[in-house]
Amino acid sequence: MKNFSTLIQCRRSTRRFTEELLTPEQTASILKAALMAPSSKNKRPCQFIVVEDKKMLEQLATCKPHGAGFLAGCALAVVVVANVMESDVWIEDASIASIYMQLQAEDLGLGSCWCQIRNRQDAEEQDAAQHVRALLHIPYQLEVLSIIGFGHKARANSPLDESQLPWEKVHIGEYQLPNTQEV
Template sequence: MKSFAQLMHSRRSCRKFTQEKIDPEALSLVLNAALLSPSAKSRRSWHFVVVEDKNTLEKLADCKESGAALLKNAAVAVVVTANVAENDCWIEDCSIAALAMQLQAEDLGLGSCWVQVRNRGLNSGERAVDIVRGILNIPEGFDTLCILALGHKASELPLKNDDDAPWEQVHVGTF
């Protein structure tokens, strides 16, 4: 296991995956990281749809004009949804759960990439959230924040270094 600081330097958005499948135990650890993540008032109103079927991955890859094509070659996609009426902090809760999965994936040596769904769509005006709902039978009242692409990295991206951290955006005392 990497130190947390090493983990934060090594996690990069991985958009190219090998064809190797993800070990079920590793996938279970990734999902567990989401399920153990903090949520507002501990409501835990997220739901996660795990997709491994190639045909379904290809359909999800077309849910918006750009930035989702990488789902086509992912081993697994985890669709992060929540009951929005039940929780006014659903975006925060889903974001935390998604990042927890990304960090757990990195710790296992797996690559991941966040694919934004909320507020995205096709040029036709069709919303990505509705396209994803149709593909996966997600009930009305649930919205999708993002889809995490997961898989074995096809190549290693450079580690982040301290120059990548915009310290000028940290204001001590006052802005």
């Protein structure tokens, strides 16, 4: 187990996985993290569709032309959906649940990557969310935010380089305009 600072420094997107499957305990830990994520007014509008079937993973990987291909090679994908009638901030709630799962995976030594679905289109320029909804029989009141792919890392990721952090994005006390003057 890593301490939290190390965990967030080491979590990098993993898009290449080994063939090894996750244990039921690993999958349960990831789902537990999703279910423990906070939500606005504690409304908990999110639901999670667990996909381990290789053929379905391959089909999900075609939900958009770029950035979804890695899903075909992962051991587990969790499709994060939310009921838009239950919360007006379902995007925030579903995003927090998504990253909670990614951090839990890292803590287990597993790799993960976020596949963006909301506001994306498939190869036919149809809504990627609709593509996923049709594959998994998701009812219309549930919007699809993301698919998070998990698996054993094919190779270790390099941790984020602390010396490269964009500190200019941090403003102390009040917003500071960027200094555009040449010196």
